[in-house]
Amino acid sequence: xxxxxxxxxxxxxxxxxxxxxxxxxxxxxxxxxxxxxxxxxxxxxxxxxxxxxxxxxxxxxxxxxxxxxxxxxxxxxxxxxxxxxxxxxxxxxxxxxxxxxxxxxxxxxxxxxxxxxxxxxxxxxxxxxxxxxxxxxxxxxxxxxxxxxxxxxxxxxxxxxxxxxxxxxxxxxxxxxxxxxxxxxxxxxxxxxxxxxxxxxxxxxxxxxxxxxxxxxxxxxxxxxxxxxxxxxxxxxxxxxxxxxxxxxxxxxxxxxxxxxxxxxxxxxxxxxxxxxxxxxxxxxxxxxxxxxxxxxxxxxxxxxxxxxxxxxxxxxxxxxxxxxxxxxxxxxxxxxxxxxxxxxxxxxxxxx
Numbered sequence: 001x002x003x004x005x006x007x008x009x010x011x012x013x014x015x016x017x018x019x020x021x022x023x024x025x026x027x028x029x030x031x032x033x034x035x036x037x038x039x040x041x042x043x044x045x046x047x048x049x050x051x052x053x054x055x056x057x058x059x060x061x062x063x064x065x066x067x068x069x070x071x072x073x074x075x076x077x078x079x080x081x082x083x084x085x086x087x088x089x090x091x092x093x094x095x096x097x098x099x100x101x102x103x104x105x106x107x108x109x110x111x112x113x114x115x116x117x118x119x120x121x122x123x124x125x126x127x128x129x130x131x132x133x134x135x136x137x138x139x140x141x142x143x144x145x146x147x148x149x150x151x152x153x154x155x156x157x158x159x160x161x162x163x164x165x166x167x168x169x170x171x172x173x174x175x176x177x178x179x180x181x182x183x184x185x186x187x188x189x190x191x192x193x194x195x196x197x198x199x200x201x202x203x204x205x206x207x208x209x210x211x212x213x214x215x216x217x218x219x220x221x222x223x224x225x226x227x228x229x230x231x232x233x234x235x236x237x238x239x240x241x242x243x244x245x246x247x248x249x250x251x252x253x254x255x256x257x258x259x260x261x262x263x264x265x266x267x268x269x270x271x272x273x274x275x276x277x278x279x280x281x282x283x284x285x286x287x288x289x290x291x292x293x294x295x296x297x298x299x300x301x302x303x304x305x306x307x308x309x310x311x312x313x314x315x316x317x318x319x320x321x322x323x324x325x326x327x328x329x330x331x332x333x334x335x336x337x338x339x340x341x342x343x344x345x346x347x348x349x350x351x352x353x
Contacts (some may be wrong), residue, residue: 024203026202028269029270030187035186044111054104056272075191076159078108084154085277092128093131094137095280106152113150114142114158118149121153188280199287226281232300272280272307
């Protein structure tokens with residue numbers, strides 16, 4: 001293929017094979033202003049789900065696409081919901097409604113089990129067997145003496161242990177006020193470990209693939225929701241930009257090489273009810289930089305919205321076929337190019353109306 005005619009042919013071929021949705025999706029909610037555990041046990045319960053904002057995290061699980069891997073980050077733990085097992089379990093026990101209360105019911109047993117040292121999740125087969133012998137409507141996934149594993153299938157709670165020398169402020173003054181906590185932050189080491197672990201597996205995570213395939217995706221990208229990011233707009237069900245080309249070796253060979261495949265896997269990253277602190281954003285950026293994975297920073301609108309609303313909005317764009325096209329345009333063009341494309345598109349529409 002020569003430099004004069006290859007671009008149009010390549011663009012036509014890319015258009016004919018375009019997939020409107022990502023083959024792998026993850027959603028990370030950085031609720032890292034809170035801890036999931038303290039020295040006495042879990043900070044959340046069915047009566048106080050608001051304490052560690054488990055209530056909002058449960059809404060995110062309910063709003064997320066069923067095929068996406070959802071990761072709920074606390075300062076000291078991550079809850080991962082991935083694969084088909086949770087959905088199958090909901091059908092099995094007859095609790096299919098994706099309500100906040102229902103999601104909390106499924107998450108709490110595994111949080112408690114993680115506190116007690118369980119480091120694996122029961123399989124669907126194990127959970128069904130125990131349901132017959134010990135389950136009930138109110139407690140479909142009971143903790144059973146001598147039977148290990150976190151009870152609810154499809155949910156894994158990774159409790160990151162406190163290391164010697166880390167200060168988690170477990171013994172604050174009895175009359176501590178807001179000023180006491182304003183000067184203190186949780187250690188970032190667990191969040192750094194969690195991000196590095198998950199970003200390294202973005203392209204190959206079987207449980208985030210829409211068809212549960214183990215074959216790695218060719219490329220992945222992160223989408224960080226951040227006020228300073230580019231104003232993200234959804235204009236088309238196919239990219240408006242053409243694939244980027246590298247000029248390397250062009251003079252010698254008379255050919256152009258495509259930069260690489262467009263992202264087929266994507267992780268959407270957003271803050272919890274208190275947003276993301278600057279240090280947490282830096283941890284995320286460092287993790288993607290280390291993994292040599294692009295991180296695109298976008299802004300959905302001028303006002304702060306709840307995490308579950310942002311997830312639901314992106315899900316609607318994805319279902320309509322607009323999300324991946326917008327991500328790919330931003331990936332190919334960069335911020336300035338994307339902003340110029342949006343401006344040109346708006347001007348073109350005005351001139352025709």
